[in-house]
Amino acid sequence: xxxGEEDPQALSIQxxxxxTMNCSYKTSINNLQWYRQNSGRGLVHLILIxxxxxxxxxxxxxxxxxxxxxxxxLLITASRAADxxxxxxxxxxxxxxxxxGTGTSLTVIP
Amino acid sequence: GAGVSxxxxxxxxxxxxxxxxxxxxxxxxxxxxxxxxxLGQGLEFLIYFQGNSAPDKSGLPSxxxxxxxxxESVSTLTIQRTQQEDSAxxxxxxxxxxxxxxxxxxNGTRLTVx
Numbered sequence: 001x002x003x004g005e006e007d008p009q010a011l012s013i014q015x016x017x018x019x020t021m022n023c024s025y026k027t028s029i030n031n032l033q034w035y036r037q038n039s040g041r042g043l044v045h046l047i048l049i050x051x052x053x054x055x056x057x058x059x060x061x062x063x064x065x066x067x068x069x070x071x072x073x074l075l076i077t078a079s080r081a082a083d084x085x086x087x088x089x090x091x092x093x094x095x096x097x098x099x100x101g102t103g104t105s106l107t108v109i110p
Numbered sequence: 111g112a113g114v115s116x117x118x119x120x121x122x123x124x125x126x127x128x129x130x131x132x133x134x135x136x137x138x139x140x141x142x143x144x145x146x147x148x149l150g151q152g153l154e155f156l157i158y159f160q161g162n163s164a165p166d167k168s169g170l171p172s173x174x175x176x177x178x179x180x181x182e183s184v185s186t187l188t189i190q191r192t193q194q195e196d197s198a199x200x201x202x203x204x205x206x207x208x209x210x211x212x213x214x215x216x217n218g219t220r221l222t223v224x
């Protein structure tokens with residue numbers, strides 16, 4: 001079963017705006033990762049944040065992690081039409097599974 | 111080098127037939143994962159391999175599903191007596207180490223059971 005839940009389920013913004021999506025999870029984790037999935041393709045790794053980190057940046061991406069609330073957020077700044085995709089969080093807990101959330105479908109309107 | 115390769119990319123089969131899905135991981139990747147993704151939904155974990163050993167088969171939905179892996183190479187996911195509910199995209203991912211390494215995904219096999 002899936003552990004993570006993203007919200008919103010769908011998000012539509014204008015090009016140039018920022019997009020924020022959230023992920024909540026249920027158990028303790030070693031790290032949390034964000035992935036992007038373009039339509040009809042596999043998932044592509046974006047960024048990993050470890051359980052002892054609170055914030056991480058990579059280009060236009062900013063990820064935060066609040067282990068007390070069991071939640072993470074992904075911020076994409078200055079969005080582009082090419083950012084249109086589904087975004088998933090995945091948690092690596094003490095088991096062997098990577099639990100994926102249900103995903104946020106992002107549409108960036110040119 | 112090449113990424114994770116899955117074949118076939120699309121498979122249409124009749125209900126009751128067996129299907130075999132193949133995954134070629136990135137060379138040297140020890141860990142290999144199979145996931146199922148139904149239309150518009152998230153990823154459902156099926157099975158995990160460390161080398162050719164499967165320490166976690168907990169996600170296989172029924173005994174019609176099985177998987178094997180040869181060494182640290184190709185893996186096959188077999189679905190016997192397919193049902194319409196098996197229709198989904200089956201994604202394979204590999205990683206060099208288990209903990210903390212990102213997963214590298216193939217583009218999946220889209221299975222349609224008619």
